[in-house]
Amino acid sequence: MIARLRVRRGTADEPATRYQEFAVPFETGATVLDALIWIRAQQDASLAIRYSCINANVCKECLIAIDGEVGYACTTRLHHDAVMTLDPLPGKPVLRDLVTETRPPRERLK
C-alpha cells in the first residue's frame, strides 16, 4: 500500500511557491514524520523538516500544518485513503520547505 503526500517546497527567498507530490510505502501505525524521513533517505535528501526526538514527542520541534491543521508530524498517523497535504507552520517565517523560524529570538545569531 502507498500513501501520497503533497509537500510545500520553498526557501526564505521563494517561500511556498509549489507543492511536490511524493508516494511512500504505507505501513500500519506509520507517522507523517516516518514518511518524511523515508523521503529524505530514498527520494529527496534536500527536503527540510525540523525534528530531534524522532517520535517520543518531547522535543516538540516537528510542528507543521497537516491537511490544514497544526500538528506534530511525529504523532500524526499517515493514512492511505487520500492525499495528505503538508505545509509549514502558519504565521512563522519559512526558512525552507517545512522548516519555519521557531527558535526563540534569544537563540538566534542575528
Place this chain on the structure above:
Amino acid sequence: MTDLATDILIVGAGGAGMYAAIAAARAGAERVLLVDKSLIGRGGATIMAQMTVAAALGEECPDDWHAHLDDTLAAGRGLCDENLAALLCRDAPARIREMEEWRVGWARREDGRIAQVTAPGHSRPRCCYVDFLNTGPAVAATLRRRIGQIAAIKRVSNLAVTDLVISEGEAAGAVALDIAEGEPVTIAAKAIIIATGGLTRIYHRNSASANMGGDGHALALAAGAELVDMEFVQFFPIGHLAPRLVGMDPIMWDPFRYKLGGRLLDGAGREFLADYGSDESEGYTTPRDIATYAIQKEVAAGRGSPHGGVYLSFTHVPRSALAAAFGPVIERLKKNGIDLGTVPVEVAPIAHYHMGGIAVDERMATRVPGLFAAGEAAGGANGANRLSGNAIPEALVFGEQAGHAAAHYAAGRCLPNWPSRAGAAAIDQIRSLSEGCKGDIAAVELLEGMREVMWGDVGPFRTAAGLARAIARFEEMRQVLAQVAVPAGQQFNAALADWFELRGSLVAAEAVAHAAAARTESRGAHQRDDFPNTDPSWARSQRLAMTSDGGLMMDTRR
C-alpha cells in the same frame, strides 16, 4: 561572516551542556556560549529520559554514596574509572536536591519524602523520578528555565560545530555551520566543553535524538584527545518493538517492570530469564547486559515473538493497579491500540547509551589543554555496563565539574589570537559544500547504510569476521564522502548538515568497531560470539587516538 568570541564555548545543550553553562557562570565566567545543532535544551538524551535518576538520598531507607559506588562498580564489570564513578555517586545527591529547589517536581511518598524505587542493579531503593514518565522532560525544562535567567549565558540554536581549532597545542575555538543561514561562523574561545551526548544514533535500532551521532567524539579525536571504552554500547533489553508506538520513548517500559513486575515471555508464552541464571522470583533484578543477552539468544533460537523480540506482559496485573501505576499513560497507550490488561507488547534490545567516550580526568579535562568533555560524551565512569539511573546524575555532576574547571582554566587567559589560517580549511569546506556537490549518493542514504552495518556487525553480538567487515565498509564509506551529492543552497540546507553528520558518525562508528575487534573477550555490554567468556587479563580499558593521517590508533596500556 559572523565571528564570535567567548570565554567558554559549550558544544551541545542537553543536560550536561546546560548544567556546565550554569556552573561556568557560577564560577565567574563572564561569557559562556552554549550552542546546539538542534534547539537549546530540546535535543540530546536528557529530554528523552522517561525513567529514573539514581542518588543516595536515603529517603526510603538509609543510604550512602559509597553503597551507590559499590553498585556502580559491580555493574561496570571491573572497568569503571573509579575516580570518575566516585565523583558521580558522591555529588549526585547534591545535584538532585538542587533540582528539587529548582522545582523539578520529584515524585513524593505519602509522607512527603522523595519517592525512590529499586532499579535493577541497585542494592536498595535509590532511584527518583517525575511522574508520569516525565523525568527527562522535567529536568530539561528546569535547566532551560535556569539558563534563561543567567545573563552570562548566550544561547545559539541550529549552530553545528564542524571543527575545533587548536592553536599552539591549546584549544582556541571552533568553526561552525550556521544551519539556518548555511554560512560558516568562527568562535574564538579560551576553553571548550564538548557535551554532545552519546553516539547511539549510529545504530539502526536506537532510542537517541537525531543529534546524537557521535560528532563530539570525532571533534575530540581530531583535536588530539583520546577516546576510552568505545566498544561498550548499552543495548537496553526491552525497547518497544510492536505494535507501533508513537508519542513515547521506546524505552518507557522499565519503570513499569519495577512497579508492577511485568513478565518477559518467549514466543510461546514461557518465562525464560531463569534459563540464563537470573532469578526474578523476588522482583525485577536482571541487569541490562544479561537481559539483552537472554532475549537475543531466545530470538536466535527461533523462540521469539512475531516481530523478532519477546513478549512483555502485564496481563496478570489487576486493571486497578495498571491504572494507578500508568496514570494518564494508559490513555496514550490506548491511542496506540495497546490495552495492557488483555495483550502483551513485543520488546527487543535497542541501542540506548554509550559507556565509552572522550577520555577525561576528574576535572573533565582531556589531554588537550583547554578542552573538556562532560555527560555521555565523556567516557570511563560506567565501565563495561552502566547502572540504571546513572545517566542524568552523570550529566549534572560532570557538567558541574566541567563548567567549574573550564571557568578556572579560562580565568586570566587572553582570548586566543585567531581566526587566522587555523580555521581556513574548515571555513572553505562549509562554503564549498553550500555551493553544491555533484554526486550519486545522498549522505542520509549512507547514514542509513552505516546504521544497518552497526546493528548487524557491531551490535549486541560481535565476531571477528563481522567487525572486520564493518571496518572495511566504514573505510569505503569514508572514501565515498567526496562523492556525496549536496544540493546547492544555504538556508536550512538539510543535506549540508547531513554531510557533516556523516563525516563525524563514520569516525565514531569506526572507533566502536576497532575497539570491539581488539577486545577478544566478552564483558558487560560487549559480547563476542567467538570469545564468549570474560578474560581476567582484559580487566583494563582501551584508548584510541587519531594519527596524523586521520587513522585510528589503539592503546591498551593503563
